[in-house]
Amino acid sequence: MLKEIEDIKAKYPDTRAALLPALYIAQKEFGWLSLDAMKAVANALNLPESDVRGTASFYSMFRLKPAGRNLIQLCTNISCMILGAERLRDLLKDRYGLLPGGTTEDGRFSLVIMECIGACGTAPAMLVNTDLYENLTEHNIAEILGKYK
Amino acid sequence: MEKFLLRNTENPNSADIEEYIKTGGYKNISKAFELQPSDIIEEVKKSGLRGRGGAGFPTFMKWSFASADKKFPKYLICNADEGEPGTFKDRPILEKNPHLLIEGMIISGYALKAEYGYIYLRGEYPYAYDVMNQAVRDAYDKGYLGDNILGKNIKFNLVVHLGAGAYICGEETALLDSLEGRRGLPRNKPPFPVNAGAWGMPTIVNNVETLANIPHIIEIGADAYSKIGFPDCPGPKLYCVSGHVEKPGVFELPMGISLREIIYDYAGGTKNGKKLKAVFPGGISAPVLPADSIDCAMDFVSLPKAGSMLGSAAVMVMDETVCMVKIAHRAMKFFERESCGKCTPCREGTEWLRKILERIENGRGRNEDISLLTDISNNIFGKSFCALGDGAAGVMKSILKHFRAEFEEHIKEKRCRFKQKD
């Protein structure tokens, strides 16, 4: 992780610019941004811990609490909403006990409600981890989630 | 119309550098390098190109200001944050035509004497991130990027930088703060980024589609380019259509085509032939247009006259089954969540609006709520630190203006009649 952060520093005229990339690296390594993970980043970039935490907490894609093994990012913005995204959100609650911001008891899924993810032409849409799924229906969503253990 | 921005994108390998070169790609770099940087800026001026990021600002003006500044190094930033809800027009360039963007950035960097470029790409596009990174690596390997491009002693280095899910980071000064590794809060202007942008140096921020137009201007010349589409605002344009239409998607069309043509001739008309109710012509930050106002030209100059804005050219189509109170509520939830919190009118105002809309939608609206919505909107509009608040207030006002009766009905009937159909 430290080596990776060093390489990234070289791409910017100022060390601090490596903060977002470094947070991504730490999040990948630890699964989420615990205080320890942020401390490691702060040390690597020679920044105050409070500053790192203050920055990380601004961005919705940095997770400041532990997440499940798979992250469902469901869009409910307008183009997805008018084509049924809210029914999908309800289905995740009814079938998996998954509430927005929550994690299933077995730790298999976490759910985050997204604003537009740029797949409005094939709405409704979601990302599972980094995989994009479009044209979701109440039928195909279960099949898609079945692929993630 | 012959496609330029989406040229060859039906080819599944269009993102491959060899494919791009085979179809004439990167030849405009050599052509541009024959010209003086100032000549290229002059060509861009003659072309009439306006920025495609939302405001339609003349590109040459920004470029002239930046090149007049004597400080170096200068930075060229591509705004690939594409956060406006309903917008997915930059995505096909990023995913299927990445080398067009890189070529545009190399030429722009040369014209602006900017030797360092960054692509600020939204975190929600992991696939585009992989494609763009691969494309940048390949362009380095082929000698199109680096310290001695094509052996001409011209330098341009390019880095793809991933955002992390904050809409405000699409606003160009917030983007700069975010790029520098801070919370993405908009900056005070002046100084403008063209004089003091990234790391305090002269910085040009342009949208993906704007930069992707540059090779075309070099290829066909400013005169020919300026004849495409609408005279005051020419060029090819990407329109992304979503919502209740038969064939949603991204369409490359001449700038200034009418909204009706886009919906009915290209997007196949409304889904299942239902009655059209309303359209956001440029994302949810652009005022909504009712069904009887779609005979307007879709360009940066004409739409303001029709009461809206081209914004990100995100055409969101809503049919008769849609409740406009609910639409307003969802839009405001977005603005509340994405308000950066720096200024009070936007931070507090969007939350108040959302709460009032929520009670109206849930049948608990009060008689004074409509005037309250208007009053709060007026206190956000023109008083917020950046244009996020203006967008939120403008949309609220437009929905109230065209669909006031629906709000009155919710309050009077104490329910939403669209709900059971949902």
Ligand SMILES: Cc1cc2nc3c(=O)[nH]c(=O)nc-3n(C[C@H](O)[C@H](O)[C@H](O)COP(=O)(O)O)c2cc1C
């Ligand atoms: C709240 C807000 C969000 C914005 N989001 C974007 C965006 O996602 N992409 C973009 O290119 N411009 C966005 N803009 C516009 C930019 O501030 C800026 O005008 C644009 O990047 C300039 O590029 P252009 O001249 O090529 O249009 C946004 C503006 C505001 C106020």
Ligand code: FES
């Ligand atoms: S509105 Fe859901 S992807 Fe754009």
